[in-house]
Amino acid sequence: MSFCLKKNLLDMNLYKENPALKFQLGHPLMEKIVALKEQNFADKDKYDYAPQDFEDAIDSYDRILEIVGEICGDIIAPNAESVDHEGPQVINNRVKYARGTQENHDALAKAGLYGMALPRQYGGLNFSMVPYVMAAELVSRADAGFANIWGLQDCAETIAEFASEDIKAEFLPRVCAGETCSMDLTEPDAGSDLQAVQLKATFNEEDQTWYLNGVKRFITNGDAQIKLVLARSEEGTNDGRGLSYFVCDNKHDDRIKVRRIENKLGIKGSPTCELVFTNAPAKLVGTRRMGLIKYVMSLMNGARLGVGAQSVGLSAAAYEEALAYARDRRQFGKAIIEFPAVFEMVSMIKAKLDASRAILYECTRFVDVYKAYEAIEATRKLTPEEKADYKEYQRLADAFTPMLKMFSSEFANQNAYDCIQVHGGSGFMKDYACERLYRDARILTIYEGTSQLQTVAAIRHVTTGGYLKQIRAYENMEINPIFNPIRARLVAMTEKYEAIVNAVVETKNQEYLDFVARRLVEMAGHIIMTYLLIIDATRDEQFRTSAEVYINYAEAEVEKHYSFIKAFNIDDIELYKA
Ligand SMILES: Cc1cc2nc3c(=O)[nH]c(=O)nc-3n(C[C@H](O)[C@H](O)[C@H](O)COP(=O)(O)OP(=O)(O)OC[C@H]3O[C@@H](n4cnc5c(N)ncnc54)[C@H](O)[C@@H]3O)c2cc1C
Incomplete structure (x- = not known):
């Protein structure tokens, strides 16, 4: 029965089966992103695969993502289990991939899916970050471990951005040809x-x-x-x-x-x-x-977006596995999904998946806009309006990247944990994919900067009011009036957030600020993700349930952190020192 269940989840186009991705591709900001990225569609006369206009660009993203979704469903997901058992080997100081890993890599390379975001002149697809990150999410949904090998094409971005023409000409076509x-x-x-x-x-x-x-x-x-x-x-x-x-x-x-x-x-x-x-x-x-100050910082920001995609992909897998099992497994004469304790777990996995996906693509859009301006600035001087817009999106990307990395990776771990819980004892066995998801998830909060280091990067956007400014912007956005009660709750949560941030900052005690930093970042994050969910749900009904579920969780989390900080006696920090 277990293998039958797994089979149902495989053998499908992981892109076509996922309406949330197509929804993100239709975001209003995509028009601006494509316009900046394609620069009057100048490549259309040079390359037959370059888009003619905005619709053509979205259509080509859609078609390529369909190919990615097909390879993920037909090859990468079915290989995940054997790759996990076999693993790579070292032979004469060289790495030999597991058979399935090599097959995954060859399939993606053959389909031209390396160098997706690189300029066409080097053989790339010149994709904007949004569809590229979607491809990363899909690969991770199929096999989070393999997502690393494919996703390391990110490295080429820093070559494209910072290296000399000679180095670009030497290495970038090789990345596009499938070298890792x-x-x-x-x-x-x-x-x-x-x-x-x-x-x-x-x-x-x-x-x-x-x-x-x-x-x-x-x-x-x-x-x-x-x-x-x-x-x-x-x-x-x-x-x-x-x-x-x-x-x-x-x-x-x-x-x-x-x-x-x-x-x-x-x-x-x-x-x-x-x-x-x-x-x-x-x-x-x-x-x-x-090296560190400029290039590695840029490399790591790209890689953090990649871990965000990897985390969301893993959460998606955890959700699908949990839901399928909960519908299939019967106890006490009914499917376990009918027990409140189980459907609460499954709906929380879904809400955390949708919340982390919402912040993933919001952050990716910010990165897309500022990176496109950066590329334009290398060819001509930006107008003062363009420069101001560039700086604003760069600030937003800086603020959202660590928050995204922290939340999506922590949620992927919680979701993988709950996925096993939904499976009961079977979840502890190798027969089901969920034990692999649980093991694979654990690294996500560690590499590319631990969650603690993401907090170090994010906290200045708490103390300088960066997150609050963006929360106010969301507060003023037009939403479906059915979400007004949720917005009212978010406004009250924001008041608490603002009050407690001010109270902490006023102490001028750095150690105390560091001690409560994660709680403050989490408060801002929960408010932001709930806003993103109601904004998405305004455009598409499919997110309504997650918005309505997530607000209850977010409100309780914000309240918990608020109460902790409010009641905390600064001198008690000494108690925590080992
Ligand atoms: C599977 C795997 C793959 C990896 N891949 C790569 C790769 O491709 N390339 C690469 O270069 N590296 C890679 N790494 C390394 C990875 O990025 C580091 O392990 C990670 O950054 C943490 O460093 P560390 O292991 O030395 O832990 P430490 O830095 O020793 O951290 C230990 C603990 O201390 C905390 N801590 C440390 N400093 C602070 C601080 N200032 N404030 C608060 N808390 C702090 C950390 O959060 C953590 O909880 C990989 C690691 C693993 C396990």
């Missing part, structure tokens, strides 16, 4: 604190080449052909200002050895490597010393 990438930042003593990176970059005057020496660890897809490496180029430095960013062609000689693959809890198909660099030649990307 890795992002080599972490070292044994440099995890959350990347300023501590020690891998050494030395410039040889004789052959005018940089060489890398040292160790990296926890590198996903570490044996990729194209590697982006953070390294210490400035001798005698110890902080982020001594680091530069390099691209490294992994020629599969002995210069970059995979010493081992980690034995992990989840995402087992995704090889996490320890690497030794021995005089590995590399090329400098952009300017020396700007």
